Amino acid sequence: MPAIFDALPGIEVPVGAISKSLAAMWTDNVADGRPTLEADDAKATQVNFVLHLGLNSTPADATRQFETVVKFSQRHPSRIVVLCPLLDDVPEPQMRAKIFGECFLGKSKTDKRCVEFVMLSYSHSARPFLENQVSISLSTDLPLYYWAHKFSASGRLADYRYLLSRAKRVLIDSAIAPPDALTYPWPNPSATRDLVYCRLLPVRQSIGQFFAAYDPARLVEGLKRVTVLHTSGLAAEGRVLLAWLQRRLAACGQVPEQATMATATLEGDRGCLGVNFDYADGKRTFRWTGTLSTGQALFEADFGTGRTRLPAAVSLLAPETSLSEAMFF
Known part of the structure; x- marks a missing residue:
């Protein structure tokens, strides 16, 4: 070689x-x-x-x-x-x-x-x-x-x-x-x-802008579990996205001590990421899924003010832009 x-x-x-x-x-x-x-x-x-x-x-x-x-x-x-x-x-x-x-x-x-x-x-x-x-x-x-x-x-x-x-x-x-x-x-x-954190900028911006429409305290009240899902090739992105969510939720207010935060691996190789919030009352929900191969994402949420379903775009920054x-x- x-x-x-x-x-x-x-x-x-x-x-x-x-x-x-x-x-x-x-x-x-x-x-x-x-x-x-x-x-x-x-x-x-x-x-x-x-x-x-x-x-x-x-x-x-x-x-x-x-x-x-x-x-x-x-x-x-x-x-x-x-x-x-x-x-x-x-x-x-x-x-x-x-x-x-x-x-x-x-x-x-x-x-x-x-x-x-x-x-x-x-x-x-x-x-x-x-x-x-x-x-x-x-x-x-x-x-x-x-x-x-x-x-x-x-x-x-x-x-x-x-x-x-x-x-x-x-x-x-x-x-x-x-x-x-x-x-x-x-x-x-x-x-x-x-560079992993940097190329996640479009994902962080999209999720952050969605959350900005809601009362911050409502996002953390009764939060039971946060799960970031990823396909095998995006393990680092899943880890970094979870750490970012932990910091952003802490800025929203006191996260319950019993709340768990973890990553989970998805089957397939299409380059998928996902975020799930589960709440103790079983009524409020948040789901975000993004498929990089198609550039399509979907928000599904209900924070007590009605169900929201919002299609969106998803991508990672190009390598030169990440630099x-x-x-x-």
Whole structure:
């Protein structure tokens, strides 16, 4: 299987010539003699973004995440560094580099947005020199965001203290991260954001807007059981949705101590989520079901003021939009 570094696009350059090569990428002449990037086309870079492809990444997976970051950068022009660790030490060179650049049209033909990538492949023995090379590859005076994707162990990732402590946001996907990823004592835990929570934004907004039509105290009075249902592929989404509901219900008032909150697995593979509220009086009810494969959801509720049945839409945020949500909100 080829290394993830080899699967990514770009032009390989000497590690010591990354900055010079990036500058040449925009100024070298094309076939008709014009510069590849006109002098008045400013690369208005907004952020530094480090995508760390962990040892559990495959070439196909690495390519998908690369494409996600490219889509993200169409809205947020970035200097992006992609870290590609090697499982085993290799003969010289212990660190290799690629550069990649692409421009997109923004809201008008004169709104050109450009993105720059630096890919770094490194062996374990080259690890002590990585922070220095990353810092050289980033733009100065811009905020840093760090996405740790498919890392094999929290303790191993903790070795990257330079990135964890400097980053304004550390992005982790709890659906594929080690179980302790969200509770591990990172250098700056308040900066950690879970991509599962972020891609649930449309679901959280839809349920929250429905609840907003009712008296908050009525939602928790006599509440006996809250169950979040999910198909097997959405276990992380079910867990995170339940935790969100616990926080929102607590904000509505005192939840009865005997109320139970749990997740349950649904049969099938259509990508379904559901929320059930059961009340002690046996009269009030709340049911929400959503099928991601069809984009359709249904609210069924009766909080003592009459039965309501409301069709709705359901979706998860696209991966590139989830990045924006995690980074900026």
